[in-house]
Amino acid sequence: MGNVNQTPQQTSPTDDQELEEQESSSSxxxxxxxxxxxxxxxxxxxxxxxxxxxxxxxxxxxxxxxxxxxxxxxxxxxxxxxxxxxxxxxxxxxxxxxxxxxxxxxxxxxxxxxGFDRVYCPYRDCSALVVNECGGGGNLKRCVCPNCKKPFCFRCKVPWHAGYRCEESGENRDQNDIAFGVLSERKQWMRCPTCRHCVELVKGCAIVRCRCGIEFCYKCGKKVDHHWCNCRRSSTICMWVFHLCIVILVIWPFFLLFTALTRKNQHH
CATH class of the missing domain: 3.30.40.10 (Zinc/RING finger domain, C3HC4 (zinc finger))
Incomplete structure (x- = not known):
């Protein structure tokens, strides 16, 4: 009779799990x-x-x-x-x-x-919790409540103060002021940074002069000096060119004087 080789029986993963469960149940x-x-x-x-x-x-x-x-x-x-x-x-x-x-x-x-900036809707008939999931809560101003669909200011937590800054939102405003603020926001009028009067730019340079005598940029609303504003790259380049010209004009006479004295000493 020939010899018969017996191969070991392989166990499946299911059998291994059953063995582990039996071992765990034993202890x-x-x-x-x-x-x-x-x-x-x-x-x-x-x-x-x-x-x-x-x-x-x-x-x-x-x-x-x-x-x-x-x-x-x-x-x-x-x-x-x-x-x-x-x-x-x-x-x-x-x-x-x-x-x-x-x-x-x-x-x-x-x-x-x-973990997010959050406010409650300032309207009394809503008061829903609004969460700023995008971050940057310090820069977020106008937002719309997802519940009542009314706009409000996320920064100062009051109904939207169209045409007014956050520090002005606490002042008592009548219906005419509110309507004017909505109109100025729709027309994109800019307020003077000093006297806070609205100014409308029809055409021309973005640097405008208010009736109070202050010059400011119509794009960013900041007060400007020497008719230059840093909010635009072209204005910044022009400002540096302007300052460079002033420096050249101041140094040029001294350069001419120095050149003349140098030539005079060479002749002697």
Missing amino acids: TSFTCEICIEPVTLPNKKFKNRNLCVHPFCTDCMIKYIQVKLEDNVADIKCPALTCDHSLDPLSCRSKIAHQLFDKWCDVLCDSVVL
Whole structure:
């Protein structure tokens, strides 16, 4: 009779998982590091989505999560001293009460909102929470409430003050002032930085002179000096050319005098 070679039987991944479950179920007892009580039931051991498996019983972890949520802690860390993993809310959903899970979701949403600039709509019939998710809240001014569709100022938290600066929005304005502000905003009129009168530029240079005698730039609204403004690159180049010409005009007579004295000394 010939010899028959027997090949070892290969196990599938499913069989490996069943073996691991049998091995884990065989060690059914552990000591919870929170209550220091022996636990014998395998389903009482808390598992954090297999991110970390520490000897904590489920009852202690539920109390731990409840205490953290009462302190409005959204990112709940594992109570192990040497562990930096956070508890996964979805893996804890089946172990905690529905009310506790809903509160956890609310705290997580609040923590996300706190990371952005936010205001409440200033209109009394709305008062909806508006979050600036794009950043740059210091530069954001006019925005529209997504709930009531009314415009308001994100910076000073009042209804939109068309045609007026934020520092002027607190002043009492009647309906005529509000209507004039809306008209000046639609026409894109510019206010004098000194007397705050509206000026309309029909045509010509962007540097205009107000009736109070102040010259300012019609594009950026800033007061200018020597008819130059830094808001445009061409104006900046012209300003530097102007200053260079002044320097040349001041230095040129001294250069001519120095040249004449040099030639006179050479003749002697």
